[in-house]
Amino acid sequence: MPLPDAHGPLAHAAGTSTADALDVRWNHGVAAWRRPLLGRRPGGPRPEPPIQVHRHDEHTVVLRQSKVLTYEAPFxxxxxxxxxALLLDTGATEDPGLFPLRATVDALIDDWLDRHPRRGAQPYGLVVAHSHGHNDHVAGDGQFAWPGTTVVGRDADAVREYFGFGPGGVPWPTAIAELELGDRRLEVLATPGHxxxxxxLYDPRTGFLLTGxxxxxxxxxxxxxPAFAASLDRMVDFARHRKITQVLGAHVEMTRRDGRDYPIGARHQPREAPLALAPERLTAVREAVREVAGRSGVFRHRDFVLYVEPSERDMARLLRRGNRRDRARRALELALRPLTAR
Ligand SMILES: [Zn+2]
Incomplete structure (x- = not known):
């Protein structure tokens, strides 16, 4: 896509960020049989970089942590x-040596500031917030303990306080809060349940709805x-009054086959589904959740699978499927060992 004016301040580019599909070939891990071969010879094939950087437009970057580092491979x-700037989530790995998130983000900010020099004396800020507090979204927080950077806490109280929900602010979870980045005002929906x-987060500039x-x-x-169902109701209602181009979550776990997910722990997803979901899928998720109200269990749909308050048996089955795949991978690696040792 053509980039908006790369030399003017953000204000000049208002409205130029478009509804282009997120047309990206995401790194999706490396096959088990290739992993031992990679990076052995100078100039030979390399495993994926720890972070894939996709510049969606002049002011919007999507990053993916490599499946070589963590099967979670969050976005x-x-x-x-x-x-x-806002960084939403800090990935699943703490160690900057393995996962140089801060260095990557700093380089992206420096690069942006080169093209959009500051006019005032105020230094450019960075807010690090989270789609939610699970470890695969907050592990890199420590890399941002730095003056000038605000790291929003991961628990519900810290989130409510930072975004202005609760006493003295707008009611949680029913109201919508805002986060102003400077001529880019995001809307913040409380969506507990997961x-x-x-x-x-909703970004009117790109039309992205970032759903974690x-x-x-x-x-x-x-x-x-119940909290999840209410969150989906609010999300669907919100979407009715906004121009949403893409619904973007934090992982891809579906294959391209309807209703078929990769086993948990998969480190190679060569035929994974696209990251972006069409806005209509919010309604599909909402309907799917309504349909099974009051029941728990696993419910498969074309491009998502509901794990509603899953029982220990449901989770054990999911983990067994992942373990079977792990065992097969290990057997394959053992079989290949004499070959790779040459
Ligand atoms: Zn996650």
């Missing part, structure tokens, strides 16, 4: 405003079914 979002501190683990092409683990 992270970096949005630039005139006054500060996790009590889960939020969903609440809605994504994969397993929707529903911890609190």
């Amino acid at each position: 992270l979002y970096l949005l630039f405003g005139d006054d500060r 996790h009590e501190s889960a939020i969903t 683990d609440t809605v994504l092409p994969g397993r929707l683990y529903i911890d609190d079914a």
Whole structure:
């Protein structure tokens, strides 16, 4: 897509960010049989980089942590405003040596500031917030303990306080809060259900609805079914009054076959479903949740699978499927060992 004016301040680019589909070939891990071969010879094939960086437009970056590092392979979002940037989520790995998130984000900010020099004396800010508090979305927080960077806490109280929900602010979870980045005002929906501190962000500039683990092409683990159903109702209602181009979650776990997810722990997803869901799928998730109200269990749909307050048996079955795949992978690696040792 053509980029908006790369030399003017953000204000000049208003409205130029478009509804283009997120047309990206995401890194999706490396086959088990290739992993031992990679990086052995200089100039030979390399495993994936720890972080894939996709510049959606001049002011919007989508990052994916590599499946070589963690099967979770979460997606992270970096949005630039005139006054500060927002990083949504910090990935599943703490160690900056393995997962250089801070260095990557700093380089992206420096690069952006080169093209959009600051006019005032105020330094450019960075807010690090989370789609929710699960470890695969907050592990890199420590890399951002830095003056000038605000790291929003991961628990529900910290989230409510930072975004202005609760006493003295707008009611949680029914009202909509705002986060101003400087000529880029995001709307913040409280969407508990998968996790009590889960939020969903809407960016009017791109039309992105960033849903974390609440809605994504994969397993929707529903911890609190009534809260989740109410969150989806609010989301669908919100979507009716906004121009949403893409619903973007934090993982891809579905294959391209209808109703078929990868086993948990999969480190290679060569035929994974696209990250973006069409806005209409919010309604599909909402209807699916309504249909099974009061029941728990696993419910498969074309591009998502509901895990509604899953029983220990449901989870054991999911883990067994992952373990079977792990055992097969290990057997394959053992079989290949003499070959790779040459
Ligand atoms: Zn997650």
